[in-house]
Amino acid sequence: MIISVILIIALIYLLIGVLFVPFFYAKCIRHIDETAKGSSIGFYIIISPGVIVFWPVLLRKWRKALKEQAYE
Amino acid sequence: MSTAYSAVGWNRQKKIYDGWIAAFCISYLALFISLTLLFNSEATFETILIRSTSTLAVLLLHIILSIGPLTRLNKKFMPLLYNRRHLGVTMFSFSAVHGIFGIIQFHSLSNTNPLLSLFLSNTNYGSIPAFPFQALGFFALIIFFLMAITSHDFWLHNLSPIVWKTLHMFVYAAYILVVMHVMLGVIQYEKNPVFVLILFTGSASLIILHLLAGLKERKIDKMKFKLQEDGFVYVCEADEIEDSRAKIFCIDQERIAVYRHEQKLYAIHNVCKHQGGPLGEGKIVDGCITCPWHGYQYLPHNGQSPPPFKERVSTYDVRVNHNKVWLNPIAFAEGTEREGALL
Ligand code: HEM
Ligand code: FES
Numbered sequence: 001m002i003i004s005v006i007l008i009i010a011l012i013y014l015l016i017g018v019l020f021v022p023f024f025y026a027k028c029i030r031h032i033d034e035t036a037k038g039s040s041i042g043f044y045i046i047i048s049p050g051v052i053v054f055w056p057v058l059l060r061k062w063r064k065a066l067k068e069q070a071y072e
Numbered sequence: 073m074s075t076a077y078s079a080v081g082w083n084r085q086k087k088i089y090d091g092w093i094a095a096f097c098i099s100y101l102a103l104f105i106s107l108t109l110l111f112n113s114e115a116t117f118e119t120i121l122i123r124s125t126s127t128l129a130v131l132l133l134h135i136i137l138s139i140g141p142l143t144r145l146n147k148k149f150m151p152l153l154y155n156r157r158h159l160g161v162t163m164f165s166f167s168a169v170h171g172i173f174g175i176i177q178f179h180s181l182s183n184t185n186p187l188l189s190l191f192l193s194n195t196n197y198g199s200i201p202a203f204p205f206q207a208l209g210f211f212a213l214i215i216f217f218l219m220a221i222t223s224h225d226f227w228l229h230n231l232s233p234i235v236w237k238t239l240h241m242f243v244y245a246a247y248i249l250v251v252m253h254v255m256l257g258v259i260q261y262e263k264n265p266v267f268v269l270i271l272f273t274g275s276a277s278l279i280i281l282h283l284l285a286g287l288k289e290r291k292i293d294k295m296k297f298k299l300q301e302d303g304f305v306y307v308c309e310a311d312e313i314e315d316s317r318a319k320i321f322c323i324d325q326e327r328i329a330v331y332r333h334e335q336k337l338y339a340i341h342n343v344c345k346h347q348g349g350p351l352g353e354g355k356i357v358d359g360c361i362t363c364p365w366h367g368y369q370y371l372p373h374n375g376q377s378p379p380p381f382k383e384r385v386s387t388y389d390v391r392v393n394h395n396k397v398w399l400n401p402i403a404f405a406e407g408t409e410r411e412g413a414l415l
Contacts, residue, residue: 003191033230035077042079049221057231 017052024051028062031069077226089155093162100128118177122170129167130250134274136160137247141285147353150364157223164220171213174206205256208249215246228347237348251275293322304391304398310415311395313337320352323401328388330399331361331372336412338372339388339399351385374409
């Protein structure tokens, strides 16, 4: 029982991550990492699994970066 | 240290390195498969796949974990370190094939979800001889997965180096899980003790290597520097430092690399901005201090990466007097120009 619940939660978490990927590449990545500018498609493919897993970290980084830019 | 990211930062050396990895893995698999067919002709395709990839992954894991201490003990092993992460991703790929086929082979035939079946088909969590060892393999695989997907430099920068390093230190936890997975699995499947013996030898050599390397580090750190003169500490004789190389000194918990370059001595902080590699264990290439781990470069006289790169490390003052090298352990701001000491 507990294991089913954990599995379902993990699945939902990862699904949100999948949905986050296109949004991240379109809106966020240029605010949090300048180096990413002009990177190859291969680069985006290779970091995608990480974006799916670590989306909350990136989301928080993006929001922080936006706030800092608003101050400037 | 690139101006834009690429998928894989291949250069000539890394291609050679990866060629060796591929050759090694293919030869191992070929040897394993031929031996199995020769001595155990009833083995099915799935069994061969599961066993060849798992043993290859464990072998690679031992190689990966011994590279760190080996390079500390002898510089000759440095080239192995240069592209260790490709070795890591390769290891993960083989263990993933093993894990996925293990799940298919043992858990996909029942009508429960295979992942549930992995945890629930055997619930002898309180027993050692019948322990559900596959769950241990699963958690090890998750750790290897997290390490593999964060192996790009993008993650080093965006998860912050501390988080990244901590995550990658979990490789030791994963190693322990793998050892238990194999030990507890083997006692259920095999009567032959050879496998346990091989793994025991592997673990013992890893532990000994790490202890030896640790002892060597401690000796450097414990060196007492007593002679002082207006802030400068006597560290060594000038001719103890080879040309284009460095010696590392640990003063007040700070590691400082003193480099010899074109008849001058320069001192910079020993910690590379990339992943904390030991700059003093590298050498000077094209006039730049070059990190032994992945080749980030810094100019000796100001600790700055040559443009267009932006990394900077702290610099220190050095003096030479009658062949004696004196070092001031108070750091200048990262990237500060120091003229060095003429020999
Ligand atoms: C989901 C993850 C995993 C599952 C379901 C799993 C499953 C299994 C199974 C069923 C066996 C017994 C196979 C047999 O004897 O025919 C086994 C053995 C073994 N596993 Fe795993 N495993 C997993 C992860 C790992 C990982 C990450 C490693 C190491 C990198 C590993 C290394 C080994 C080794 C060395 C053996 C003994 C040799 C063999 O019989 O294949 N396993 N595993
Ligand atoms: S640690 Fe990667 S180049 Fe120095």
